[in-house]
Amino acid sequence: MFTTRKTTSRTSRTTTAKAVGALGAAALLAFTTACGGGGDGASGGEGGLEKTSVTVGALPIADFSTLWWAEEKGFFEEEGLDVTIEPVQGGPVGAQMVATGELDFTTSTTFNTMSATDNGMPVDTAASLSGSADNSIAMYVNPDSDIQGIEDLDGKTIGINNTNNTGDVTFRALADHLGVDVEPTFIEVPFTEMLTGVQSGSIDVGYSPEPFLSAAWDAGMRQIVDLTEGPNHEIATSNIVSGKAFLGRNPNTAAAFARALYAANEDILAKEQEWRDWLPSIAQLDEGTAQQLPMPVFATEMDEEGIGHVADLMIEQGIISEDYDASEFIWTPED
Incomplete structure (x- = not known):
């Protein structure tokens, strides 16, 4: 079944963040x-x-x-x-x-x-x-990892293609939505190297969209966070x-x-x-x-x-x- 974006009202969200720095x-x-x-x-x-x-x-x-x-x-x-x-x-x-x-x-x-x-x-x-x-962007770990879910990610290293982008913004939005207080360390890793980074242990968690995500599932990785849930739907x-x-x-x-x-x-x-x-x-x-x-x-x-x-x-x-x-x-x- 194909999908198309529906125009639906979203709950207004409070804007309390601090302004970012000057022009780069x-x-x-x-x-x-x-x-x-x-x-x-x-x-x-x-x-x-x-x-x-x-x-x-x-x-x-x-x-x-x-x-x-x-x-x-x-x-x-x-x-x-x-x-x-x-x-x-x-x-x-x-x-x-x-x-x-x-x-x-x-x-x-x-x-x-x-x-x-x-x-x-x-x-x-x-x-x-x-x-x-749905289920098109996610975070994953090696199948034998002790990490079971988003609540276990405090202090863990998560690979991400670049910061202040889809991966970390949707992660923080989902954590806030779930009431989970965690602060992982995001490390910039190209999508092409994300899977091998998890497999080698150089990062604890990988983040990928498709088609890199399908490659992770084919390699036996285990999903711990679906980043398309809640406010990210x-x-x-x-x-x-x-x-x-x-x-x-x-x-x-x-x-x-x-x-x-x-x-x-x-x-x-x-x-x-x-x-x-x-x-x-x-x-x-x-x-x-x-x-x-x-x-x-x-x-x-x-x-x-x-x-x-x-x-x-x-x-x-x-x-x-x-x-x-x-x-x-x-x-x-x-x-």
Whole structure:
């Protein structure tokens, strides 16, 4: 059964966290460069595309598969767009590249985007991509570990791809929801090395999304925390980011790009089995994993409520400023 994000009211959460530090050097460089950027082409006039060839940074994983589906199935072409997908190392790097004009769009996480914009990076969310399906992000241990659950993680080392992102934010949100007072030590470990880190004992606990999570189960790892429970249910995780300068100069192009993504997601949701059969052609996973992994909660419109929920969690945890307003960093086309 496929899933789609539902618009449901969430309980308002108190925002009592302290504001974070000043603008980082990388963000400052991106801001300075973007402010001096040149034009992207002739004006599109009444609804015409300002430019037809665009570049987007992405990693070939299930959460971002919309981009390849839109390209292969002709959704970009229907909007008059010629899209080139380029590999990026991750959300923070991609955000800097769109801020400086090296890319027109990039995939990111909502968590990365909020940290970047709170620190002054001139980027906006141009489209929502997906949320986390049930059982799609989790923490695990060796099968003989003494760790049985979240209450046993005080002082333990947990591998995480980068801090103040999906893994640790959802962990703290879940611990708070459950009333569990634990303070583990988060150690940055690439997803490709997470499993071996747990197996070797260099970290006590691993954290992974799909498809790395399926690899952990295949290796016999034991789950101790499901990070999609409670306040993290269908949490808005993946988005498309673009530079404010690009969006200001190319609103019709950006709107066409977003329309193509949402149309592609509608198509995926209507053709789940075809999507699963196709997924190994663009992502590094085998056919069996593609048939079993939880399907992302693909977005068919801008998920402003979901983005606001993530902002509330990050404010509560003191990661972004108390007065951060997520709506200020969501780009919407003019009517």
